[in-house]
Amino acid sequence: MARSAYLGSLGASDVLDVRGNEVEGWLARELLPHLETTAAREVRFDQARFSGDAGFSDAAVSVALVFAETDLPRGLSLAGARFGAPLTLDRCTVGASEAPAFLDLSGAEFTDPVVTTGLKVTGGVRLDGSSFAGPVRISGLLDDVTTDGTRFQAESVLRPEGGRISLNGARLERPLTIAGTGNAKLSGLRGVDASNLILADLDLSECPFDGALHLDFVRFEGTCQFSRPPGGVxxxxxxxxxxxxxxxxxxxxxxxxxxxxxxxxxxxxxxxxxxxxxxxxxxxxxxxxxxxxxxxxxxxxxxxxxxxxxxxxxxxTRRGGERILLWLYWLTAGYGLRASRAFSCLLVVLLLGIASQVAFGVPDSEEGQSVGLIAPVGGGVVTGRLVPLDPELKAPMSRRWTGKRTADAAEATINAVVFRSTAQKLTNTGKWIEAGVRVLGPLFLALALLSLRNRVKR
Structure with a gap:
């Protein structure tokens, strides 16, 4: 009765100070009904140690709660609570390595700011189904954070130092920044409208993006780590x-x-x-x-x-033509991002063009002329005309591979790639080879330059 009378006598300028004390479970339960009715300015648990459950579940809180350097070995539960005043947790320890515990804010409603700094939570932070009308600032060693159905109505920031964060089902009505340090990982975004999401310095290697909305508006800042393909040959x-x-x-x-x-x-x-x-x-x-x-x-x-x-x-794709085109684009240039493939294809075209010209294109006889005679039927004047003869290649294959022929073939092939005419005479087969080089050579050269430009931009 005396404690109830004292709590009811607190005025608007008073502070209920429990700092440095050992708080047992019964005391926390006795405080619950007074957190809504007391006129005190705030309740402070600085450097206190809760030996029992710190349970304020389903409480209606109208006074500011301050936990500073508070030891909460069995966790802190504010599940289902309705806060009409700020909540502050500064450098608190929740749980222990041998006995993990949770900071449970699931289903709670907050109309004022929630600020936590330097937290050490061994079990995790549960924000599922909670609603934050004011700004939220949560930072520290959080281990595991879940926000299924959490509603962020004001600009908020989460700064985990390691651990995993699941944003599945979160409702972001204002910008939410998640800035990680250490090995902090984001593990889910299903159902999230990412247009108000800012991700900084997070490990996203295990985060599936399927099910998230408006991913083209998400902002990546700092160094976000994505997954990598398997390594090795x-x-x-x-x-x-x-x-x-x-x-x-x-x-x-x-x-x-x-x-x-x-x-x-x-x-x-x-x-x-x-x-x-x-x-x-x-x-x-x-x-x-x-x-x-x-x-x-x-x-x-x-x-x-x-x-x-x-x-x-x-x-x-199920369209065969599109799949073939994309396969060729991947094979020859890595979708315009692998300059080495395009240069390799250009080199292959040059070598094949030169070898083909040596074997079939460079003639061993000069272009000549023949005289054609035309005798009219029934007699009369015989007329003649000059008929041009195409260069020919008559030497056996074993004698075609000489240094001079290779140099002539190389000149004709390189000129074809850069669209320059050549004085080198070619057989009919050589002209067809030159036409093919004129098509493929500039194509691979353009792909190589495009890929090189994209590599430089990287």
């Missing part, structure tokens, strides 16, 4: 027998479709447990994320996502 009985995956950033959703399609040699190393997205879904995800990277002026990330978009599109 691989062997298979199919063509090519030796190959490796291109090193680049990729999203977890690509792991899903690659681990479930294609031959076993192509599936090994991909983690199908990260996502169930199909190649078609990954195409749309990559396209949206590429735009987000381009808007952030992050050219390397945009280029990697463009590669992933085109590769997923090639696997997803």
């Amino acid at each position: 691989r062997r298979t009985w199919a063509f090519p027998p030796l190959w490796r995956w291109t090193s680049r950033d990729c999203i977890a959703d690509e792991h899903g479709w690659r681990a479930s399609t294609g031959p076993r040699s192509k599936r090994d190393g991909w983690d199908g447990s990260l996502s169930t997205a199909s190649a078609a879904q990954a195409t749309h995800l990559y396209r949206a994320l590429r735009k987000a990277q381009e808007d952030a002026k992050h050219e390397p990330g945009a280029a990697d996502f463009y590669f992933g978009e085109m590769d997923s599109r090639r696997r997803a």
Whole structure:
């Protein structure tokens, strides 16, 4: 009775100070009904230690609660509480390494700011179903954060120092910034409108983007780490027998479709447990994320996502002609991002063009003329005319491979690539070879220059 009378006598300028004390479970339960009716300015638990459950679930709180350097070995539960005043947790320890505990704010409603700094939570932070009308600032060693159905109505910031964060089902009505340090990971975005989402310095290697909305408006800042394809050289009985995956950033959703399609040699190393997205879904995800990277002026990330978009599109399309074109584009230039492939194709065209011209195109006889005579029927004057003769190649194959013929063939082939005419005479077959080089050579040269430009931009 005396405690109840004291709590009821507190005025608007008073502070209920429990700092430095050992708070047992019964005391916390006795405080519950007074948190709504007391006229005190705030209740402080600075450097206090809760030996029992710190349970304020379903409480109606009209007074500011301050926990500073508070030890909460069995956790802090504010689940279902209704706060009409600020909540502050500063350098509090929730749980212990041998006995993990939770900071439970699930289902709670907050109309004023919620500020937590320097938290150490061993079990995790539960924000599921809670509603924040005021700004939220949560930082510290949070271990595991869940926000299923959480409603952020004001600009908020989460700064986890390690641990995992799941944003599945969160409702972002105002910008939410998640800025991680250490190995903080984002593990889910399903159902989230990402137009108000800012991600900074997070590990996104295990985060599936399938199910998120407006990903083209998400903002990436700092250094966000994405997944990578499996490394190492691989062997298979199919063509090519030796190959490796291109090193680049990729999203977890690509792991899903690659681990479930294609031959076993192509599936090994991909983690199908990260996502169930199909190649078609990954195409749309990559396209949206590429735009987000381009808007952030992050050219390397945009280029990697463009590669992933085109590769997923090639696997997803059912139109044979489109698939062939995309396969050729991948093979010859890596979708305009692998200059080495385009230069290799150009070199192959040059070498084949030179060898073909030596074997079939460079003649061993000069262009000549013959005289044709025309005698009219029934007699009369015989007339004649000069008929041009095409250069011919009559030497046996073993005698065609000489230094001079190779130099002439090289001159004709290189001139064909750069659209220059040559004085070298060619056989009819050589002219067809030259026409082919004039088509393929400039094409691969243009692809090589385009790929080189994209590499420089990276």
